[in-house]
Amino acid sequence: MSAPVAGPGEVVVDVERCGVCGTDAEFFSGEMAYLHTGEAAYPIRIGHEWAGVVAAVGSDVDGSWLGRRVTGDTMLGCGRCERCLDGRQHLCADRHEIGIRHGWPGALATQLPVPVRALHELPVDAELGALVEPGANAVRAVRAAALSAGRRLLVLGPGTIGLLCALFAAADGVEVHLLGVSPESLEFARSLGFPAWTAAELPALRFDAVIDASNAAALPERAVSLVEPGGRVVFIGIAGEPSRLDTRSLVLKDVTAVGVLSGSGGLAGAIERYASGAVDPRPLVAATVGLDEVADVLAGHRRPEWGAAPKIHVDPRR
CATH class of the missing domain: 3.40.50.720 (NAD(P)-binding Rossmann-like Domain)
Incomplete structure (x- = not known):
């Protein structure tokens, strides 16, 4: 896939951290349901638990987003239907899902395009940011x-x-x-x-x-x-x-x-709890690897020294 370009209403994020999820493993194995319903197809760039820094903005996007650490909603509704207008974009029949549905590229990459409307600024570091979703x-x-x-x-x-x-x-x-x-x-x-x-x-x-x-x-x-x-x-x-x-x-x-489908509506609450220290999810991260190790992780291979913590993070800059 070519490098993303920030279109109207979009930003491009330099990805700092991306979590590997069970959904990603199902795409790797071919078991993911969307592959069988036509809602997803190969090739697809997966990864939807992410944090990074805004590197470029579309022509109609406020330039103050540049350089800010962000994460974002996975569910990208059409913005026009009754569900979207009612604040239920995660149930939009025509929604894209970052790294999951209808081909929107995911965050297991160095850069990620995201609609600015989906962004949440992060007052925490990238490790916590990738645990927000x-x-x-x-x-x-x-x-x-x-x-x-x-x-x-x-x-x-x-x-x-x-x-x-x-x-x-x-x-x-x-x-x-x-x-x-x-x-x-x-x-x-x-x-x-x-x-x-x-x-x-x-x-x-x-x-x-x-x-x-x-x-x-x-x-x-x-x-x-x-x-x-x-x-x-x-x-x-x-x-x-x-x-x-x-x-x-x-x-x-x-x-x-x-x-419950998706974290839409819960992102701000998770960020607030992490930032305040009321919830500390860091112990759940067993290891952080580079993109060259992603295939092994998706196949279920774990190093013994990682222990039993369930989450693996990827730093694409490694």
Whole structure:
């Protein structure tokens, strides 16, 4: 792909840091659903968790953006439809998604074109900036759980999003537990101060809300079975195959179920929590590599010395 040029309403960002996400790995393996629905096609430049410095602006863009460290919304709506005009551009039927949908190039590169309307200025460094997008997903999930301080939350899946949900909820004074499978991920969650359990170990506690941040098809049903009657279940993980959930379980327990797509609407909240120090996601980053190591990372290869932290960052300047 050729070097990007800032068109009308756009900037070009020099990428400082980009996170590798499960969605990126699915593009690498060919499993990503959009490849099979026609919403994405090869070749595609992936990467949507990013931070960088504005290097060029379009002719109609305020020049004061130059030199500012930024991140941005992954979801780029058309700006004209009812959903966009109603502030729901992440649900626009014609949206582009950076590094994911309809060919908009991603941030696993030295430069990235972005509409200026999607930008958020960063008062934090590039490492934290590249954690804003996944953090924004967690912000929205925790908001959807709607718990006050002292309530108890169960998070299914101690991966990046699940751990970020735990961190943001704990910052609100919520008691957080995590449910997982692998000993390594559970021990890492415990190292952050959270009780973490296998299904066999999970104590019989009242869970006022459950967030499913896993990719296991059986866990949506499990989430509903574990939540307190009248509680809330938030679905942010996406399984590779359909999940079965008897809606009678929702009705008979008077459960509110919420789906969360993307960090749109949560970016400013994540930035504020990082900048204030209320949430510190840095321990989730196992390593930072160069672009020459991306293929190995996408294929699931990890160096033993990286440990069990779930997130790998890429510095394309290396």
